[in-house]
Amino acid sequence: MSGVPATVGSVSDDAVLVQADGLVKRFGDFEAVRGVDVKVRRGEAFGFLGPNGAGKSSTMRMIACTSPRTAGELRVLGLDPDRHGPRIRGRLGVVPQQDNLDNELTVRQNLQVYGRYFGLSRHQVRARATELLEFAQLSDRADDQVEPLSGGMKRRLTIARSLVNEPELLLLDEPTTGLDPQARHLLWDKLFRLKQQGVTLIVTTHYMDEAEQLCDRLVVMDGGRIVAEGSPAALIAEHSSREVLELRFPIDQQHHHVPLVEDLAERVEVLPDRLLLYATNGEAVLAAATRRGMRPTSSLVRRATLEDVFLRLTGRTLVD
Amino acid sequence: MTVLRIVPMGSYAGRARAVIERSALVNRRNWLLVVSGVFEPLFYLFALGIGFGGIVGTLTGPDGSPISYAAYVAPGLLAASAMNGAIHDSTFNIFLKLKYAKVYDAMLATPLGPTDVALGETSWSLIRGGIYAAGFLAVMAALGLISSPWALLALPAALLVAFGFAAVGMGAATLMRSWQDFDLILLVQMPMFLFSTTFFPITVYPEPIRIAVECFPLYHGIELMRALTSGAVTWGILGHVAYFAIMVAAGGWFAARRLGTLLLT
Numbered sequence A: 001m002s003g004v005p006a007t008v009g010s011v012s013d014d015a016v017l018v019q020a021d022g023l024v025k026r027f028g029d030f031e032a033v034r035g036v037d038v039k040v041r042r043g044e045a046f047g048f049l050g051p052n053g054a055g056k057s058s059t060m061r062m063i064a065c066t067s068p069r070t071a072g073e074l075r076v077l078g079l080d081p082d083r084h085g086p087r088i089r090g091r092l093g094v095v096p097q098q099d100n101l102d103n104e105l106t107v108r109q110n111l112q113v114y115g116r117y118f119g120l121s122r123h124q125v126r127a128r129a130t131e132l133l134e135f136a137q138l139s140d141r142a143d144d145q146v147e148p149l150s151g152g153m154k155r156r157l158t159i160a161r162s163l164v165n166e167p168e169l170l171l172l173d174e175p176t177t178g179l180d181p182q183a184r185h186l187l188w189d190k191l192f193r194l195k196q197q198g199v200t201l202i203v204t205t206h207y208m209d210e211a212e213q214l215c216d217r218l219v220v221m222d223g224g225r226i227v228a229e230g231s232p233a234a235l236i237a238e239h240s241s242r243e244v245l246e247l248r249f250p251i252d253q254q255h256h257h258v259p260l261v262e263d264l265a266e267r268v269e270v271l272p273d274r275l276l277l278y279a280t281n282g283e284a285v286l287a288a289a290t291r292r293g294m295r296p297t298s299s300l301v302r303r304a305t306l307e308d309v310f311l312r313l314t315g316r317t318l319v320d
Numbered sequence B: 001m002t003v004l005r006i007v008p009m010g011s012y013a014g015r016a017r018a019v020i021e022r023s024a025l026v027n028r029r030n031w032l033l034v035v036s037g038v039f040e041p042l043f044y045l046f047a048l049g050i051g052f053g054g055i056v057g058t059l060t061g062p063d064g065s066p067i068s069y070a071a072y073v074a075p076g077l078l079a080a081s082a083m084n085g086a087i088h089d090s091t092f093n094i095f096l097k098l099k100y101a102k103v104y105d106a107m108l109a110t111p112l113g114p115t116d117v118a119l120g121e122t123s124w125s126l127i128r129g130g131i132y133a134a135g136f137l138a139v140m141a142a143l144g145l146i147s148s149p150w151a152l153l154a155l156p157a158a159l160l161v162a163f164g165f166a167a168v169g170m171g172a173a174t175l176m177r178s179w180q181d182f183d184l185i186l187l188v189q190m191p192m193f194l195f196s197t198t199f200f201p202i203t204v205y206p207e208p209i210r211i212a213v214e215c216f217p218l219y220h221g222i223e224l225m226r227a228l229t230s231g232a233v234t235w236g237i238l239g240h241v242a243y244f245a246i247m248v249a250a251g252g253w254f255a256a257r258r259l260g261t262l263l264l265t
């Protein structure tokens, strides 16, 4: 369950890269993070999931040592961010939610100058920039200004830039937002590879498939708190049935059908355009519903995903 | 190492040089613009010192001996241009980057801390100011407006003056909310430029105004510069030096602290 790869060996406490206990972040009177406990081990891919405003980015920024914590304990790479910020940051890679590339520099210069901030030599940054341009598939734009790049290209450059110091721990805040599907899969592939090389990943995302693909373990956040924690499979097993029956109806018709099928499923979710029926055997529920005269515009039986866990836990569209 | 003690813990990685390198790289593309800054004080020198000076004749220099108006006004312009450049860089440029470009956000995700940023940005401004001052001093020498080897110290003095204004200016920039606030800065800067004995001696003022002028930082910058280029050096110039040393320390401390709270939210 811990998701620590076999190569790392036994899990001792010094393999804990991030340890937060009762972590709190307040902005004025507003408490964005309300006592978060997480433990991320070396070699793991750890995810933060949650709706807008859940406090994912605020937590990530505290871990990145760019935002001082209001209360609680935090150790990153075994050190206290309040006292050893520069030392910790030197070993981290950070991809912020919003790209903050240097618009006064070219694509290549962005990588080189950033490497210099980490204390790499001129020679090192030149070599590293060439490698990373390749990685980000931006070699042909190397000497262009950053401003006119497409959103996806900027994202790729930001991600490449975060790798310039060969970080041990990579923090990715919604890394694939704005990427086309092909670029997303390509990035996942690259992240897998980094993970195989022993880089520890912490990712926030709204894409459930991304979380399922990438994360060994994840937490679901809502309103500044952690509401669930576990591996994707364990979370699905714990918070959802095995299968889901999706029934589509003409807009705003779905409510009327709830009483008809309520008792057939373990749980029913009403979404704006469809009903979700949670059951161990979706086909059986569909057959039973059809016998009762239900005629949806379309129906689909699928396996439960993190999407369902998310819906359940954040209660976004839950109707009880 | 002493810097480490006066700045908040973890705000200084000792890598301000990388910030300077970035500025150099950015400015490499428009170096012509950078160099053009040399000309502004020279235009003033020709218009006022040479042109206007022709009808003014000679003045009483700092040590009581007569000097030409050009030789009188030149060190004033040198100090004033050090001030103007430093204030422009530390307020306008810093505010722009703080507010609109996310340059500093990105820097602070690396080992760099707010103090590295503040030191790096100020150093770049000083490097530029140093080039301008050297150019201006060379022209002064060519025009025969320098009468003492002490003038060699006018270059480091110009840097000190610029450093003082840059530190205080950067502190001010961190307090600014909108572009309107720049009018306030101009409101301080403009009278200081005109009345800090740049163009005429302090003896023209009645007593109360004289005391006010003697409080202006630029007054101390100009007096320092004038003493050095004319060779009328006394122990008194250490007072001017101390004035700027305090501006550097207080402004720098405040700016680094404020940058920290602004950027590390």
Ligand SMILES: Nc1ncnc2c1ncn2[C@@H]1O[C@H](COP(=O)(O)OP(=O)(O)OP(=O)(O)O)[C@@H](O)[C@H]1O
Binding pocket: A027, A030, A032, A050, A051, A052, A053, A054, A055, A056, A057, A058, A059, A097, B265
């Ligand atoms: N600098 C700030 N000042 C004031 N409030 C802030 C600040 N940063 C975040 N917040 C607030 O804290 C809450 C959590 O924000 P955060 O960015 O951590 O959420 P998130 O989970 O990353 O959301 P999203 O999925 O939209 O990125 C929000 O209500 C936000 O308005």
Ligand SMILES: [Mg+2]
Binding pocket: A056, A057, A058, A097, A173
């Ligand atoms: Mg966020």
